[in-house]
Amino acid sequence: xxxxxxxxxxxxxxxxxxxxxxxxxxxxxxxxxxxxxxxxxxxxxxxxxxxxxxxxxxxxxxxxxxxxxxxxxxxxxxxxxxxxxxxxxxxxxxxxxxxxxxxxxxxxxxxxxxxxxxxxxxxxxxxxxxxxxxxxxxxxxxxxxxxxxxxxxxxxxxxxxxxxxxxxxxxxxxxxxxxxxxxxxxxxxxxxxxxxxxxxxxxxxxxxxxxxxxxxxxxxxxxxxxxxxxxxxxxxxxxxxxxxxxxxxxxxxxxxxxxxxxxxxxxxxxxxxxxxxxxxxxxxxxxxxxxxxxxxxxxxxxxxxxxxxxxxxxxxxxxxxxxxxxxxxxxxxxxxxxxxxxxxxxxxxxxxxxxxxxxxxxxxxxxxxxxxxxxxxxxxxxxxxxxxxxxxxxxxxxxxxxxxxxxxxxxxxxxxxxxxxxxxxxxxxxxxxxxxxxxxxxxxxxxxxxxxxxxxxxxxxxxxxxxxxxxxxxxxxxxxxxxxxxxxxxxxxxxxxxxxxxxxxxxxxxxxxxxxxxxxxxxxxxxxxxxxxxxxxxxxxxxxxxxxxxxxxxxxxxxxxxxxxxxxxxxx
Amino acid sequence: xxxxxxxxxxxxxxxxxxxxxxxxxxxxxxxxxxxxxxxxxxxxxxxxxxxxxxxxxxxxxxxxxxxxxxxxxxxxxxxxxxxxxxxxxxxxxxxxxxxxxxxxxxxxxxxxxxxxxxxxxxxxxxxxxxxxxxxxxxxxxxxxxxxxxxxxxxxxxxxxxxxxxxxxxxxxxxxxxxxxxxxxxxxxxxxxxxxxxxxxxxxxxxxxxxxxxxxxxxxxxxxxxxxxxxxxxxxxxxxxxxxxxxxxxxxxxxxxxxxxxxxxxxxxxxxxxxxxxxxxxxxxx
Numbered sequence: 016x017x018x019x020x021x022x023x024x025x026x027x028x029x030x031x032x033x034x035x036x037x038x039x040x041x042x043x044x045x046x047x048x049x050x051x052x053x054x055x056x057x058x059x060x061x062x063x064x065x066x067x068x069x070x071x072x073x074x075x076x077x078x079x080x081x082x083x084x085x086x087x088x089x090x091x092x093x094x095x096x097x098x099x100x101x102x103x104x105x106x107x108x109x110x111x112x113x114x115x116x117x118x119x120x121x122x123x124x125x126x127x128x129x130x131x132x133x134x135x136x137x138x139x140x141x142x143x144x145x146x147x148x149x150x151x152x153x154x155x156x157x158x159x160x161x162x163x164x165x166x167x168x169x170x171x172x173x174x175x176x177x178x179x180x181x182x183x184x185x186x187x188x189x190x191x192x193x194x195x196x197x198x199x200x201x202x203x204x205x206x207x208x209x210x211x212x213x214x215x216x217x218x219x220x221x222x223x224x225x226x227x228x229x230x231x232x233x234x235x236x237x238x239x240x241x242x243x244x245x246x247x248x249x250x251x252x253x254x255x256x257x258x259x260x261x262x263x264x265x266x267x268x269x270x271x272x273x274x275x276x277x278x279x280x281x282x283x284x285x286x287x288x289x290x291x292x293x294x295x296x297x298x299x300x301x302x303x304x305x306x307x308x309x310x311x312x313x314x315x316x317x318x319x320x321x322x323x324x325x326x327x328x329x330x331x332x333x334x335x336x337x338x339x340x341x342x343x344x345x346x347x348x349x350x351x352x353x354x355x356x357x358x359x360x361x362x363x364x365x366x367x368x369x370x371x372x373x374x375x376x377x378x379x380x381x382x383x384x385x386x387x388x389x390x391x392x393x394x395x396x397x398x399x400x401x402x403x404x405x406x407x408x409x410x411x412x413x414x415x416x417x418x419x420x421x422x423x424x425x426x427x428x429x430x431x432x433x434x435x436x437x438x439x440x441x442x443x444x445x446x447x448x449x450x451x452x453x454x455x456x457x458x459x460x461x462x463x464x465x466x467x468x469x470x471x472x473x474x475x476x477x478x479x480x481x482x483x484x485x486x487x488x489x490x491x492x493x494x495x496x497x498x499x500x501x502x503x504x505x506x507x508x509x510x511x512x513x514x515x516x517x518x519x520x521x522x523x524x525x526x527x528x529x530x531x532x533x534x535x536x537x538x539x540x541x542x543x544x545x546x547x548x549x550x551x552x553x554x555x556x557x558x559x560x561x562x563x564x565x566x567x568x569x570x571x572x573x574x575x576x577x578x579x580x581x582x583x584x585x586x587x
Numbered sequence: 588x589x590x591x592x593x594x595x596x597x598x599x600x601x602x603x604x605x606x607x608x609x610x611x612x613x614x615x616x617x618x619x620x621x622x623x624x625x626x627x628x629x630x631x632x633x634x635x636x637x638x639x640x641x642x643x644x645x646x647x648x649x650x651x652x653x654x655x656x657x658x659x660x661x662x663x664x665x666x667x668x669x670x671x672x673x674x675x676x677x678x679x680x681x682x683x684x685x686x687x688x689x690x691x692x693x694x695x696x697x698x699x700x701x702x703x704x705x706x707x708x709x710x711x712x713x714x715x716x717x718x719x720x721x722x723x724x725x726x727x728x729x730x731x732x733x734x735x736x737x738x739x740x741x742x743x744x745x746x747x748x749x750x751x752x753x754x755x756x757x758x759x760x761x762x763x764x765x766x767x768x769x770x771x772x773x774x775x776x777x778x779x780x781x782x783x784x785x786x787x788x789x790x791x792x793x794x795x796x797x798x799x800x801x802x803x804x805x806x807x808x809x810x811x812x813x814x815x816x817x818x819x820x821x822x823x824x825x826x827x828x829x830x831x832x833x834x835x836x837x838x839x840x841x842x843x844x845x846x847x848x849x850x851x852x853x854x855x856x857x858x859x860x861x862x863x864x865x866x867x868x869x870x871x872x
Contacts, residue, residue: 212872222872228863231668233661253871255852255861257668262694266661269654269691273634273665276652277673278859281665299655390869397863429859430632430650431670438644438651441637449600449645450653 019072025093029061036067047206052384077498081575142184149188156199210388216380221246223358233270264289284310301341306365324571325378327544345522349497351385359395415446423466475520482514489536593622609760609786620770636683640707657687696752717791744824754780807836
């Protein structure tokens with residue numbers, strides 16, 4: 016059966032909703048189903064409302080739907096908030112709740128299980144989620160053994176007793192469902208894994224950083240960037256990588272720049288608010304021409320905003336942040352696999368061009384679970400460029416750190432090298448690095464830094480056009496919106512003539528390519544997860560094209576696939 | 588002869604400080620200390636704040652990282668973590684160390700990273716024409732405190748002692764030999780060293796002049812004062828508030844494991860020399 020199934024688990028925060036949901040996701044993945052896992056939670060440790068939604072299918076799935084097929088409601092709030100999301104014929108699993116909220120849904124299958132009773136029978140109230148997921152396994156028509164294997168992997172380190180208890184809980188839930196005659200949603204097949212890994216974009220970014228040879232990550236915790244720090248911290252000893260937690264974000268970027276200045280591949284990461292604190296030092300990286308990778312995972316802003324929700328509100332900020340003018344890269348991957356590759360490119364580009372590279376994620380990417388398929392671990396080669404060895408330095412006799420060159424790139428001697436002593440200078444400086452306020456040198460140094468732009472544009476990969484070259488409608492989006500658009504296009508199928516221009520290397524702006532695509536486009540729809548259409552404004556600025564059809568969303572939620580489909584259909 | 592050889596730490600650029608500025612004394616003492624420690628310019632990285640002292644980046648021949656106001660310490664920490672073989676020093680004014688970037692002083696002291704922080708403390712924002720800083724004495728009239736400073740000044744030595752600094756000293760800009768010894772001891776010390784350097788500003792501080800300093804400072808006698816007791820050090824650090832005297836010398840020194848020495852990843856080659864060949868990030872997944 017090729018039908019996609021959407022399963023949502025809802026309950027009180029603090030009860031492992033996400034962990035148990037991901038166990039189910041991994042079970043499906045290992046059985047050959049693609050999954051996309053999306054979590055919603057408030058900025059609370061306990062007591063708020065949490066959900067985890069799994070969309071699963073035989074084919075690729077990179078987005079979340081509004082409508083669901085199975086709702087595991089662990090509290091009344093889950094029914095109130097999400098009951099109406101159920102499709103006709105949907106299944107609700109609950110523990111003696113009042114289902115008045117969903118009475119009007121056609122053919123609703125009401126599975127009222129005494130979850131707590133069964134959990135206690137299994138050995139503990141904490142296994143309540145697992146009982147429910149055992150029931151879901153039955154509804155999906157899958158072998159419980161697959162789920163048990165995942166329980167072993169997840170809880171193995173907690174001891175045999177815990178695993179046995181969870182397995183019993185799952186069995187009780189699974190068996191309880193036998194008396195309800197619900198047709199299997201997915202046919203259990205002895206399929207092999209549906210890809211290589213399940214990872215969030217944060218996890219993929221962290222792995223990519225290690226692969227790229229990042230040796231220092233300085234950061235201050237901030238949702239939704241923090242899990243990058245968690246992954247790197249856990250792996251730091253295996254890779255001579257130091258994760259340094261600083262007193263604030265200013266110190267985080269300052270520490271990273273200090274390490275970068277002595278030749279280490281270094282990075283920092285945060286969300287928009289933390290990035291705001293880093294901005295002055297961003298300019299320092301620029302004028303000192305120090306390679307630096309800065310990861311910014313956007314959340315719903317300004318200020319504290321909705322700390323655990325998603326948005327694409329920081330694009331223009333990333334492009335313009337800092338007093339003064341300087342070239343930089345802004346790279347925004349569209350999924351976890353792109354994050355894995357592009358973060359590696361980010362380190363190469365930072366080092367080659369000796370400037371800051373901003374790597375832009377958002378909560379949807381950072382905390383959603385993606386299937387990574389056909390991952391090529393060594394696709395991006397480490398290219399160490401711009402250094403100068405001791406012999407060369409000594410032969411030179413008159414080393415100039417900021418030598419005015421044709422392409423604006425000058426060789427970096429590193430602190431510790433005998434013949435390369437110089438000032439890495441935050442003041443405007445001459446070729447040696449000494450401070451100067453002379454008008455001609457100021458102009459020359461600005462021009463030097465900007466000379467890099469041409470080559471930067473030539474080396475940045477162009478935006479990708481998905482679908483037919485000529486179409487009745489061209490959808491334009493950047494970053495995380497990719498998943499919803501790609502899935503929408505697949506779902507509506509070939510009978511609609513739509514293609515999709517996805518921007519990832521956004522700055523310097525790929526004006527030529529975007530202009531070319533827009534020139535031949537019959538109709539254009541911009542889809543952006545913010546209030547004003549920042550990419551659309553950027554496109555107007557850089558190409559002169561006015562994108563009037565803007566589908567914008569800024570309620571903290573990502574685009575649901577159905578709403579993208581509905582919007583697309585308006586234009587064709 | 589020693590003085591002549593310390594000249595290897597001069598660049599081709601002459602200092603632009605005001606005649607009589609305390610920076611000359613600190614600058615000479617710093618170069619003398621580096622020379623007497625048998626260091627070469629390329630072995631040293633100095634991270635500079637913005638301000639009069641920061642302009643020293645152009646006059647002092649070592650690797651220099653001229654940072655932002657208040658932000659000399661984080662790059663110093665990053666450089667030390669990145670290349671533990673470098674001697675790393677941060678040169679900051681009282682504005683940057685005790686005002687704008689005070690958190691960096693507190694926290695790097697706390698985890699005892701092996702860097703030396705030299706604070707040029709002249710009680711003024713001098714480069715911006717003499718406004719009050721966190722160390723300006725109460726009642727002082729400055730352009731921003733026309734009716735006299737209301738706020739109580741910070742006690743920087745108490746602050747770093749309380750923050751866990753393992754080496755805390757105070758020096759005087761115009762006692763070069765004594766200061767050079769302090770800087771040498773601070774650089775040699777394995778761990779976080781904080782040297783607060785009393786510095787007259789001839790242009791914008793008419794109260795705390797060379798003569799004034801000479802009337803209130805006295806040298807700690809290393810035979811009588813042992814710098815191994817935190818409580819005693821705090822008493823010494825508070826003497827000015829108690830009896831108007833400013834002891835100079837090493838107030839406190841403690842052998843404590845450095846931050847870097849407790850990070851296993853830093854045990855071998857410095858991070859900047861780690862090979863990037865054959866990395867397998869997915870090995871244990």
